Structure formats: structure tokens, C-alpha cells
Amino acid sequence: MLIKGLGAAMxxxxxxxxxxxAGPVNVNTADARTLARELDGVGKAKxxxxxxxxxxxxxxxxxxxxxxxxxxxxxxxxxxxxNLRFAEEKSAG
Numbered sequence: 001m002l003i004k005g006l007g008a009a010m011x012x013x014x015x016x017x018x019x020x021x022a023g024p025v026n027v028n029t030a031d032a033r034t035l036a037r038e039l040d041g042v043g044k045a046k047x048x049x050x051x052x053x054x055x056x057x058x059x060x061x062x063x064x065x066x067x068x069x070x071x072x073x074x075x076x077x078x079x080x081x082x083n084l085r086f087a088e089e090k091s092a093g
Contacts, residue, residue: 026085027066028059039080046071060086 025038035047053069060066063084066077
């Protein structure tokens with residue numbers, strides 16, 4: 001009985017850990033699949049909209065620029081603000 005309970009607890013912990021892990025993502029370089037995977041509340045359609053907007057209008061300068069993308073609201077952007085990156089990545093060398 002103890003083993004069954006322990007197994008359930010371990011499974012629950014693993015599931016919670018996998019959903020809580022979201023890494024920083026550069027919205028100017030990430031593809032739609034990465035955006036959908038890393039940003040909370042962003043699925044395929046919203047991720048595609050971000051990429052499409054970026055391709056037509058150039059790179060985003062700040063989180064506030066994302067409000068211009070159809071389907072993205074201030075609440076969603078605020079929810080993800082800690083994981084949003086906009087700067088060009090510097091190459092090591």
C-alpha cells in the first residue's frame with residue numbers, strides 16, 4: 001500500500017515539474033513550435049501569429065509590442081513576461 005501511494009506521489013511530482021518548467025524564449029528568433037512549448041497560454045495558432053507578425057513587421061522590441069499581435073492580450077503577455085527575451089543573442093567568441 002505504501003509503495004502504491006509513493007508511486008502516485010512521484011508521478012504527480014513529475015507531472016507538476018514538467019508543466020512548471022518553461023525557459024526563457026527569444027520571440028525574435030524562436031520558431032512557432034518553440035513559442036507554443038515555452039510560453040504559457042500560447043498554442044499553435046498564437047505562436048503562428050507571433051511568427052507571422054514578426055516576419056511582416058520586423059523584430060519585437062519589448063513585451064508591449066506583442067499586444068499588436070492578434071489574439072495576444074496584456075494578461076497573457078504579463079503572465080509570460082519573465083520568460084520573454086527580445087535582444088539579439090551574442091555569439092561566443
